Amino acid sequence: MSRILPGTAAQSGTVQPTGEFELTQKDFLRIAKILYEDSGIALPDSKMALVYSRLAKRLRALGMQSFRQYCEHVSGSEGVGERMTMLAALTTNVTHFFREMHHFDHLRTDLLPPLLEAAKRGGRVRIWSAGCSNGHEPYSIALTILGMMPDAANYDIRILASDIDPNVVAFGRAGIYDDAAVQPVPMELRRRWFQRSGNGHSVSEEMRTLVSFRELNLIGEWPMKNGFQAIFCRNVTIYFDEPTRQKIWSRFMKYLEPAGVLYIGHSERLTGSASDQLSLVGTTTYRRT
Numbered sequence: 003m004s005r006i007l008p009g010t011a012a013q014s015g016t017v018q019p020t021g022e023f024e025l026t027q028k029d030f031l032r033i034a035k036i037l038y039e040d041s042g043i044a045l046p047d048s049k050m051a052l053v054y055s056r057l058a059k060r061l062r063a064l065g066m067q068s069f070r071q072y073c074e075h076v077s078g079s080e081g082v083g084e085r086m087t088m089l090a091a092l093t094t095n096v097t098h099f100f101r102e103m104h105h106f107d108h109l110r111t112d113l114l115p116p117l118l119e120a121a122k123r124g125g126r127v128r129i130w131s132a133g134c135s136n137g138h139e140p141y142s143i144a145l146t147i148l149g150m151m152p153d154a155a156n157y158d159i160r161i162l163a164s165d166i167d168p169n170v171v172a173f174g175r176a177g178i179y180d181d182a183a184v185q186p187v188p189m190e191l192r193r194r195w196f197q198r199s200g201n202g203h204s205v206s207e208e209m210r211t212l213v214s215f216r217e218l219n220l221i222g223e224w225p226m227k228n229g230f231q232a233i234f235c236r237n238v239t240i241y242f243d244e245p246t247r248q249k250i251w252s253r254f255m256k257y258l259e260p261a262g263v264l265y266i267g268h269s270e271r272l273t274g275s276a277s278d279q280l281s282l283v284g285t286t287t288y289r290r291t
């Protein structure tokens with residue numbers, strides 16, 4: 003049976019027996035450094051047990067004997083693919099439809115009405131779900147739009163759904179959710195905008211037209227040229243350190259159009275230079291001034 007003494011190795015700086023595989027403080031710090039450089043995610047010592055449990059199966063799959071061997075592999079040129087697998091294994095993808103409902107209420111009652119009217123006259127509407135995980139967030143935005151304007155897919159209205167993890171991007175693009183996942187979707191929207199697909203529920207063509215999925219690293223290059231009237235970046239920056247968080251928020255300012263709205267997660271608070279350009283207009287809801 004796997005066993006680890008979380009934190010002990012990091013505190014003492016010595017090698018500890020950790021069950022099936024040995025995970026030393028040095029190994030942990032190497033993994034944390036790679037993850038930080040590749041994604042901006044900061045792993046405190048308290049995450050040592052998590053690293054062990056999420057990566058032990060990778061060591062088994064690769065037939066490796068120790069985390070040291072694994073670290074060497076992901077640090078070398080032959081380990082590029084595994085480095086991405088490691089990143090995907092260490093990210094947290096928890097999400098659900100209409101998570102933090104007050105943001106969708108704000109979208110429906112404040113932000114969207116004038117934008118959708120403008121779209122009917124030929125205007126352009128762009129919303130970004132940055133760190134979209136398995137697609138529940140961008141599809142909740144699409145459902146909010148379709149609930150107000152059923153023919154929205156015929157207009158210039160699009161949602162960019164991006165994430166660093168290729169697995170969640172592929173999942174979102176496939177757009178099939180099980181019974182439990184669609185529970186939070188109001189029955190009327192569920193009936194109209196999902197179709198039965200085997201044991202699951204497949205998003206409609208209209209939802210697929212509205213939402214485009216892309217792999218995008220928030221600490222890397224952003225290829226988008228145009229701005230957005232709303233950016234959702236919720237429960238993503240909690241995994242970053244403060245300088246990375248502030249850098250991302252200030253980069254958002256280059257993409258958020260005047261009077262555009264930034265929605266952040268319930269445990270996040272806006273700090274740094276971006277906060278000078280935004281005013282709080284609702285719970286974790288900021289409008290560009």
Ligand SMILES: C[S@@+](CC[C@H](N)C(=O)[O-])C[C@H]1O[C@@H](n2cnc3c(N)ncnc32)[C@H](O)[C@@H]1O
Binds near residue numbers: 040101236
């Ligand atoms: C907890 S989920 C949040 C999903 C959704 N925004 C929500 O609130 O329900 C965090 C997501 O951020 C993504 N993420 C972490 N670091 C990232 C980075 N550097 N660039 C883009 N996405 C990242 C993870 O892959 C994960 O899918």
